[in-house]
Amino acid sequence: MCMGRCLVGLTFCTCYLAFYLTNKYVLSVLKFTYPTLFQGWQTLIGGLLLHVSWKLGWAEISSSSRSDVLTWLPASVLFVGMIYAGSRALSKLAIPVFLTLHNVAEVIICGHQKCFQKEKTSPAKICSVLFLLAAAGCLPFNDSQYDPDGYFWAVIHLFCVGAYKILQKSQKPNTLSDIDQQYLNYIFSVVLLAFASHPTGKHHFVCLFYIAYSMQCALTPVITLRNIFGFFGFFLMFSTVKLKSLMAPGQCAAWIFFAKVITAGLSILLFDMILTSATVGCLLLGGLGEALLVFSERKGV
Template sequence: LKFTLAFILFRWQTLIGGLLLHVSWKLGWAEINSSSRSDVSTWLPASVLFVGIIYAGSRALSKLAIPVFLTLHNVAEVIICGHQKCFRKEVNDNTKCYALFLLAAAGCLPFNDSQFDPDGYFWAVIHLFCVGAYKILQKSRKPNALSDIDQQYLNYMFRGVCTIVSLLLCPSGDLFRVPDFPFLYFYRFHGSCCASGILGFFLMLSTVKLKSLMAPGQCAAWIFFAKV
């Protein structure tokens, strides 16, 4: 499990995000209709990829600088572009140039990274492949299937189950190392993790709202600026 800063941060985000979404559903602020077993089972591979995104990302972030990780993370767009080119033939020249630019930037990183860590790059590559596959599955879903809120709710639930199972099955040595985590008893650290989960939750709700009100191009631009 490796109790690193990224590991703790992502677990806090899971707890806070899942709890807020469940409370919003119970209070009627968010509509969740994930009662169809066929829809839930169809989305299960995407939830597995979502957990892979989080786990591989946390492992990569524990070893790589944030700018390096973000540059590699953006290469997932190349995977999506390649899928569209092979199966949908919907790629224009601007998108091709954008994908090549991202690929070139990521390719130069290992030769210019003074803190090069092969293990970190390994987990970053797994992370970007999971991100690309997840977005492809998300775009290929049927229009009458699960909504964005349903998908996120199932992701939170599956991620929570995986976290509990991993804690129960992990080697005892990992659990014994928890008291050695340097920020374990710092309330500011845990408060910042909670704030990150809250902000991530509202960003997710805002993204869903934007998708329902704006054209795809405008929505993509706003999401990009929000992430920046």
């Protein structure tokens, strides 16, 4: 049983690493910065893979009532905002910086639990929240590759993530499973992003992008990586659901933290990032904050 859990955890880390590195490469190196089409294509692939998995009996998708779908609709809207803003932010920011800002979503969740649900907050969690806020707040002033547009979209992303998790936790038990929620997210994302791509004129720019890359004989890698990214996104979602079903919240948090550390570390070696002592200090402070959050989750406080 322990070996099986470790295998699931390692699979999750591998998918997490592949997802972010591939995403960063397509957005930053290949300069494919068309979020409506990029994310729309990924969610389409994810939805099709999930549907096929359901038909093959590998995943269970229950028939949701209209009221359940309508209740989950605000969360699906936040999901679209989360992936769209995240894509825009990641195209401008280094992965360690993006993940440090992403972690501030936990501050929003903790604040909601403290203010609206009147939950008791442990000293460890309070310290983690303060460290996460301090790290994210100091980063813009110490980031030698500071990009205001990237930070702007990162803030929108973290607010969407925080609100999404709050809505997810507020769902009534046994209403929608994690797979059901993700299936609805995929369907809504494909529809909304497909409609959004035409008014914004992104389809026109993508055609020009394809023509330019075709002239350089580089179209095939772009399409291949885009499709691979869709597969990685699906497998990351699937492994996350499996991780949550097999492990306690504290163990899940530990594996997620481990995956983030590996991803951030390797990204520094693979992508250009200027590290100063102040930047490293902010990143380490954010890491310490998340480590304390994992500790508080494992202790159940």
